[in-house]
Amino acid sequence: MSKKEDPRDIDEDAILKGLSPEELDQLEEELQELDPENAILPAGFRQRDQTKKSPTGPFDREALTEYLKKQALDYQDRNDLVPFTREKKGRVFIPKPGQGKIPIHEQISLEPELEEALKNATDAEMCDIAAILGMYTLMSNKQYYDALSCSGTIANKEGINSVVKPDQYKIYPDEPPNPTNVEETLQKIQENDSSLTKVNLNNIKDLPIRTLKEIFQAMKNNSNVRTLSIAATHSSDPVAFVVAEMLQANKSLQSLNIESNFITGHGMKAIIRALVVNTTLTEIKIDNQRQQLGDTVEMEIANMLExxxxxxxxxxxxxxxxxxxxxxxxxxxxxxxxxxxxxx
Incomplete structure (x- = not known):
């Protein structure tokens, strides 16, 4: 019994040299790893090339196009199996007498009085009935609420089939301008007039910064004004610094409103720090400035209140x-x- 040959001792190069060209091509086809179901690979890697035919000549696109056009013109169109004659096929539908009506078992019978009332009801009356029954999909919102608001009389005069119209909004007049006489008020503050206890300068847009500074400068020595408001007067940081000086000196002001202005965090810090030494102010409004005051200012406010x-x-x-x-x-x-x- 002969001993089996070890595969590791086989000389592969010698075997390949002894193969003919046809045998080498056959071996190459057998060794190819192909995946016919992998759509991502190109066609040449999904199946073997089985065409050995040599090209018949150079590719000519124009000649191919002309050939396809000539072949299309020479090919006769296929005739329709059923010629189109514009004739209607089948039977024409003719509704039977009584078809389309509500079946008898689904019909609702009402009292003769109700039947007569609904039969003679107008569109407006039907709209009111639909609103009372909650059938709001048959009308617009205005018609629905108008019908609900009726008390014994028909509120909706338009009816169910009326065109939906926009509601007429009420026009409210603008707020009257602030009637405060700024020059007279400033003079009373400077003179420490006892009759002036409340100063309201809100919404005066054209109030000069210089005048605002003079008002707060005069408030340093005033002992009668209890409430002072300058909301929406376009006040900025220069005014805020004078407000801070006033709060350190004034001992009678109880309420201060500086909302809706242009005071930044820098000017607001000065006001908040001045309130630490002020012991008479009980109310202050500083919200709605042009820009946010920031976290640092909020911490200053909390410290001041504490x-x-x-x-x-x-x-x-x-x-x-x-x-x-x-x-x-x-x-x-x-x-x-x-x-x-x-x-x-």
Missing amino acids: NNPAILRIGYHFTQQGPRTRAAMAITRNTDILRQQRKR
Whole structure:
């Protein structure tokens, strides 16, 4: 019995040299790893090339196009199996007498009085009935609510089939301008007039910055004004710095409103820091400035409220949770202190 030959001892190069060209081509086809179901591979890698025919000549696109056109013209069109004659096929539908009506078992019978009332009802009356029954899809919103608002009479005069019209909105007149005489008010503040306890300069758009500064300069020595409001007067940081100086000197002002202006965080810091030493102001409104005051200013406000027991109300919408909570707790504490003082 002969011993089997070890595959590792086979000389592959010698075997390949002994193969003919036909045998080499056959071996190459057998060794190709093809995947016919893989659509991502090119066609040459999905199946073997089985065409051995040599090209008959160079490719000529124009000649191929002319050949296809000539073949299309020479080919006769196929005749239709059924010629088109514009004749209607089949039977024409003719409705039978009574077809399309509500079946008898589905019909609802009403009292003769109701039948007669509905038969003679106008569109407006039917609209009111539909609204009472909750059938709001048969009418517009205006018709529906107009019909519901009726009390014994027909409120909707247009009917169900009327064209939907827009509601007529009420025109409200603009707010009258602020009647405050600025020059006279400034003079009374400077003279410390006892009859002037409330100053309202809100919404005066053309109020000069110089005049606003003079008003707060005069407020430093005024002891009669209790409420001062300059909301929406286009006040900016230069006015805010004078307001801060006034708060440090004034000992009678109780309410200050500087909302809806152009004061930045820099000017607001000066006002807040001045309130730390002010012990008479109980209400301040600073919300709705042209730009957000920022986290640093909100922390300053919270610190001020914690160190100033006199502030009972502050008009400002906090954007951060921490300062908002601290401010609420400080306002609650100040209110409790005031209540305890009143009990004594």
